Amino acid sequence: MRFSYLPLLVLVVLIQACSDRPAVSTEETSPQVAFAIAEIEAALIGIDSVSPITLRVQVAGGNLAREGYRIQSAADGITVTGGAAAGAMYGGMELAELIRIGADLTALDVHQAKPFMKRRGVKFNIPLDVRTPSYTDASDAGQENMAHVWDMEFWTEYLDNLARHRYNYVSLWSLHPFPSLVKVPEYPDVALDNVQRSTAEWQENYSLQARGMDDSTLLANPEIIKEITIDEKIDFWRTVMRYGKERNIDFHLITWNIFDYGTAGKYGITDAIDNETTRDYFRKSVTQCFLTYPDLAGIGLTTGENMPGQTTEAKEDWAYDTYARGVLDAAAQFPGRKITFIHRQHQTGALAIADKFKALVDHPDVDFLFCFKYAKAHVMSATKQHYHPKFVKEIAGMKTLWGLRNDSNYHFRWGAPDFVREFLQNIPREVSEGIYYGSDQWVQGRDFLTKEPALSGRLEIDKNWYHWLLWGRMSFDPGVSNERLTAIIQARFPQTNASQLFDAWQQASMVFPTVTGFHWGHVDYRWYPEAVKSRPGPANNETGFHDVNRFISLKTHPLAGNQSVPEFVAQGAQPGRRSPPEVAARLRSYADGALINLANLNPDNNTELRATLTDIRSMAALAYYFASKIEGSNSVALFRAKGAISDQRAAVTSLEQATEDWREYVGLTASQYRNPLWTNRVGYVDWEVLTGWVGEDVEIARSAEFGVDPAGAD
Structure with missing residues (x-):
């Protein structure tokens, strides 16, 4: 058209x-x-x-x-x-x-x-219903926001904010959304009325591949949180998508596969890759999405999450028979209607995708895009990333959306514009269609963590307005100056010194990229810096807490310019790379700078400003903690390698200081936010429990032995 x-x-x-x-x-x-x-x-x-x-x-x-x-x-x-x-x-x-x-x-x-990036989107893992979950459903963020995503007031406010920040599309991510969104004539009993949430006791951790979320206990104990027919659901999402259009915001549905959640095995539908009924059901569901929603801009998929043991060829055969044919069927019924088709490169191969999907690539009404997880789960790690060069060569002449994942911080109001600006300008332009920004461990719905009644329940995008402004506005125009940003802060908080607040905010926020650039747990379940935690496996222990031994053994980000602890112990400081003591000094410098700038800032009676200042102090306290922890870990490794008692004493002193820094961090955090927090990738985050584990680092240093290195390296 x-x-x-x-x-x-x-x-x-x-x-x-x-x-x-x-x-x-x-x-x-x-x-x-x-x-x-x-x-x-x-x-x-x-x-x-x-x-x-x-x-x-x-x-x-x-x-x-x-x-x-x-x-x-x-x-x-x-x-x-x-x-x-x-x-x-x-x-x-x-x-x-x-x-x-x-x-x-x-x-x-x-x-x-004019836009620097054509597409500037958000990744929204959407908790539609216990029967049609997303990855994030097994968390407080998912459970607390399920009702909100069925509330039009939420969407109008959310989309207005996205437009103000210059975002122009929303990607809704679900394991299998179709039963909650469409009626497929050939499979009418699959469509779901009402919105259900489970009242059962959830496990702490579920499969990292999202398998098992149709557990019979969960499904057998539902509560209806919204009475609504499938026809009313369709009307609701048509209204949401139409409102998005009125704000220049498109909607895309993105799925992981093969999941049959919500079908309850009806009509013989299963998650088996060779089930022809399943293939037909998916194909018709995809087509029905475009028949049902005239404002739906596109659809995308991930192959491989629930295709264990399958070859790339088998995965792409299934994807083509279902999603591609479904889109082609829709395109045949609506000649001239433009449809965006997004295929993630994750767990498959770009060349195989391009070859298999040639009919879509060449179709005049289909905009075929790849999608690539640019920095794994942590954009807050380094301004240059290293996963994409081979992918860029493979898709020459085609375009991709870069997935920018923030699975580093959920509690605190973050804002480091110099980092964002440099990061975005380093993205390869020749194959870039744009970016989407979001998380797999959080739902950017309404704030449920804040204790302050006047702030609780606000939209996350409102609470974190500066964070979302930076990624959206700089995707549109990375030339947005720090002077402009300072003026925006001044207009928001007229009673404060915006220049000092800008500097404090930026310096404290650098704790996340600085520590993750040094301690590189590249995906969400391998590293969550706010809690110093991962799943137990990546931590090499039973708790998931990243102790001194893990801070010694884990590698650094390849392009962050840092030297690992084992490298420093073996080689000494190397020109052009930051040694562990230098990384610690940088963290401490950021924290010092932030607190100096905050010293004479008074929030007066502005509740939001008070909360913002406390968040900045919290991030500064976390920076002090990581500085002391890195120093202590480095000293432990030096003692184990060389046997100097002075290194062991230095380790104990640093880690005792780290414990004090941690207590300051937890005190600030607990003053604002509820505890504990249940996350879907690293389980429970409980500040009291974590404090006990932090203290055990001191005992690791005291009991360290010359010539004995239990950490190893990886």
Whole structure:
């Protein structure tokens, strides 16, 4: 379907001198520009200009990209021009922000912008129902947010925030969503009424491949948290997707395979790869998604999660027979409708995918994209990553979405713009279609951790507004300056010194990439730095806590520029690489800088600012802890290798300090957030239990023996 955009005046705003509220007159508008109007109106409330200024927003096309815009000042006023309604919306929001931060509108010159990345999305593991789970359902985040994802008020607020941050698509990730979303005529009994959540006692940990989440105990103990028919569900999601369109936000469904959750074995459907009924059911379900949802932009899949022992060829044969044929069937019924098809490279091969899916790659109405997990589970590790070079060569001439996973921090309000800017600019542009940002261990729904009643229940994207702003805005324009960001912070917290808050925020937030660049547990279940924890296996112990021995043995990120403890013990400091003591010093410097900047900042009666300052102090305390822990671990390794008693004494001293730093960290964290927290990848996070394990590091140092190294290296 082709669209042409004719010149159209869509908004005139007159700021009247000495008025209580600016007079606003609007002509015919698109929903996107209507949203921009509302943003400008909100920014203008209570503002009086020294002289009348006319503001215009218009759609004009021309040489502007669809999402591009131009802001131009002239004698007769300020004009915002968008290449399409989306560009006019973004230009209008830019103008609203300039008003909020107090920019001199009369001094504006010409400013033109276009997206740095075409697609800027979010990864949303969606807890639809106990019968149709996502990976994240086995966690507090999943259970607490199941009701919210069926609430239109949540989606309107969430999508508005995404638009403000310049995101333009949402990917909903589920193991098998179809029974909760569509009615397949050939399989009518599969469609599910109502929304159910299990009241059974969940296990702490489930399969890392998401198998077994149809446990009979879970399914036999449901509670209905929303009475709703499948037809009403369809109406609900049509409304959500339509609202997304009105904010220039597309929806994609992404699945893992082969899961038959929610079908209850009806019609002989199973998760067997050679089951022809299953293949037919999946194919028709995919087609039905596009028949049911006119605003659904695309669908994507992962092969391999539940295809044990299968070859790449067998996986892709199944994927083509189900998802590809389903999309081709839909495309045949809707010629001209553009469909995005996303195939993750995970657990399969790019060349095999490109060959098998050639019919989709060549189809004029299908936009075929790869998807690649760019930094595994930790974008907060290093600004340069190393997994993709072979993949980039294999897909030359094609495009990919880069999956950016934050499975590092869920509690604290994070914000390190210099890191984000550099990270995004290092992504390979030649094959890049864009990014999606999110987690496999968290649901960005509503905040359920915060104790403060005035803040509890807010959207996570509102609580973590700065975090989400950075990744969205810089994906659109990495040139967003620190000066602009400081002004945005100042407008949010007018009673504080925004420059000091900006610096404190950035320095404290660097604890996560700094420590994970040194202690590289590359996937979520191998390392969760907020809790110093993983599953037991990757920790080489029964608890999952990463003790001194694990801090000695675990490798560093290949491109973070750090030297591991064993390398330092064997070689001494090496030019061009940060030794463990230097990593510790860097962490301590970040924490010192953050606290110095916070020293005279007073939140007064601003509850959100008080919570933000406490989060920054918490991250600084965590940085001190990791600094002392790295120093102590390094000294333990030196003593074991060389036998100097001074190294053992230094280890004990450092690890005793680490224990004190940890207690400060836990005290700050517990003052704001509930405890314990159940996560789906590393189990329970209990600050009291963790504190006991932290103390055991001191005993490891005291009992260390010369010539005995139980840690090993990997």
